[in-house]
Amino acid sequence: MTTIYLIRHAEAEGNLYRRIHGWYDALITDNGFAQIAALQRRFQDIPIDAVWSSDLYRTMTTARAVYVPKGLELHTDPGLREVHMGDWEDKPWGEVYRFDADRIALFNRSDPSWQAPNGDSLAQVGERVHAALCRIAGGYPDKTIAVFCHGTAIRQLLAMVKGVAPQDWHKMGHSENTAVTRLFYDGGRLTLDPDLELDASHLPEEIRTMARQNWWRKDRSVRDVNLWYRPLDWEKEKESVYLAARAEAWRSTHGPELAFDGEGFLRDAQEHLSRSPWGVTVAMSGDEFAGLLQLDTRRYQELNAGYIPFCYIAPSRRDQNLGVQLIGQAVSFFRPLGRDKLRLRCAPYNDRAQHFYQKYGFVKVGEEQGSRVPLDILEKYIGYDR
Missing domain, CATH: 3.40.50.1240 (Phosphoglycerate mutase-like)
Incomplete structure (x- = not known):
């Protein structure tokens, strides 16, 4: 036997x-x-x-x-x-x-x-x-x-x-x-x-x-939130969705005293959308807006890394542990392109975001030079050979 x-x-x-x-x-x-x-x-x-x-x-x-x-x-x-x-x-x-x-x-x-x-x-x-x-x-x-x-x-x-x-x-x-x-x-x-x-x-x-998780429980009164994604509709949503989210994130991180460069963010978003319809991705929970994910295929390409300029969860959704699903969407976008790392920038004084990224495998690899605010460069390995 x-x-x-x-x-x-x-x-x-x-x-x-x-x-x-x-x-x-x-x-x-x-x-x-x-x-x-x-x-x-x-x-x-x-x-x-x-x-x-x-x-x-x-x-x-x-x-x-x-x-x-x-x-x-x-x-x-x-x-x-x-x-x-x-x-x-x-x-x-x-x-x-x-x-x-x-x-x-x-x-x-x-x-x-x-x-x-x-x-x-x-x-x-x-x-x-x-x-x-x-x-x-x-x-x-x-x-x-x-x-x-x-x-x-x-x-x-x-x-x-x-x-x-x-x-x-x-x-x-x-x-x-x-x-x-x-x-x-x-x-x-x-x-x-x-x-x-x-x-x-x-x-x-x-x-x-x-x-x-709750999906397996017989009592389904509490349900897991599973996001789905769609490209940003630039003509209809560039201000009401994208720019509004950018402004809220900027002010909640850096305060109202530091000027918000909305035009600069719009230019970057349009550039990323010109390379891929997923350059600005909308995260949805059912019919409701849940967040945004911006993806840049060029920056850090020489390091075989995919760059995330913006990872955003709507304020009403921030206690539901949904941000990690956005990271998963970024992995699924960049891995087929052959990228084995993700990179993003985060203010060192943004404690909530720093804790979140560290929890899910990002480590500090440098500091952004020449930016208006101090920014750490964080990196997460997504390859198979470790």
């Missing part, structure tokens, strides 16, 4: 930025690395003979918690990948709620008729992961292996193992990041250890991902 520890990956960008990541190759977050450290402590005294993971970055990185300290090789199998989200890949959850409401409703209730547009169905991912796990386990008779996989993939696998009928898939629990399930493989059949299913007891509450 083979013993299998089936483990979900640590918190990744999709979990943090509220984006749809199936086969999209997302990075682990800083909080995710804290979860990996906790997982490593959990497995330090558990004998493991082999380690497998899907071939995606977030599972392979999480697997370091086991294979590195035990001196083992990491094996990968694409059959262990997450559900393929097809045309939804790397879209914000808020966008599919907005523009594909019927299909996302099917997904949310685990309806067996659901299928991602040009992607997997729930049955397909369950069957694929079941076949891969049986194939892998068959190569390790009487051994113990650790296998790193993904949330929906694990959920659908467990539905198969437990014999849950498709009409009851919605009753299956959701997996916390790095949660551990123990299975046994014998005679070509997988069985579940009922004493160890989706267990995340190694994680303190403060680093649990799902503790900060």
Whole structure:
């Protein structure tokens, strides 16, 4: 009999930025690395003979918690990948709620008729992961292996193992990041250890991902805010939306005494929009304006960095932890351009903004020269090779 520890990956960008990541190759977050450290402590005294993971970055990185300290090789199998989200890949959850409401409703209730547009169905991912796990386990008779996989993939696998009928898939629990399930493989059949299913007891509450989210709770009276994005309508919104936001941000940061150069900001915005319709991006929560994100493809290009001249959350939305979703939108804009860093500027006395950027991985790399106000240059690494 083979013993299998089936483990979900640590918190990744999709979990943090509220984006749809199936086969999209997302990075682990800083909080995710804290979860990996906790997982490593959990497995330090558990004998493991082999380690497998899907071939995606977030599972392979999480697997370091086991294979590195035990001196083992990491094996990968694409059959262990997450559900393929097809045309939804790397879209914000808020966008599919907005523009594909019927299909996302099917997904949310685990309806067996659901299928991602040009992607997997729930049955397909369950069957694929079941076949891969049986194939892998068959190569390790009487051994113990650790296998790193993904949330929906694990959920659908467990539905198969437990014999849950498709009409009851919605009753299956959701997996916390790095949660551990123990299975046994014998005679070509997988069985579940009922004493160890989706267990995340190694994680303190403060680093649990799902503790900060509400989408999985039965009580849906408190809902997560998932943003969607559209380009700024320059003719209709350059003053009422863009310039108004710029003025509010300037005065709240620098005070009313320092003159606001509205014309200069408008020139910069128009230049960025001339290069991309997303040069000034409007963040929306349902029908309501939630913020702005300005993106410059030229500045710092020689450093392989994407530049964010303006990252703004509307005052009414500033206590909802939405700014990180804007960072996620910037990552998704610049990463396909080959940029491995984000850069922005922040006044050293803007304590709230400084704290926010530090929390999400930005570090000071310099100071702006020749500006009207003191500005720190902050940078966040978004590449794959660290």
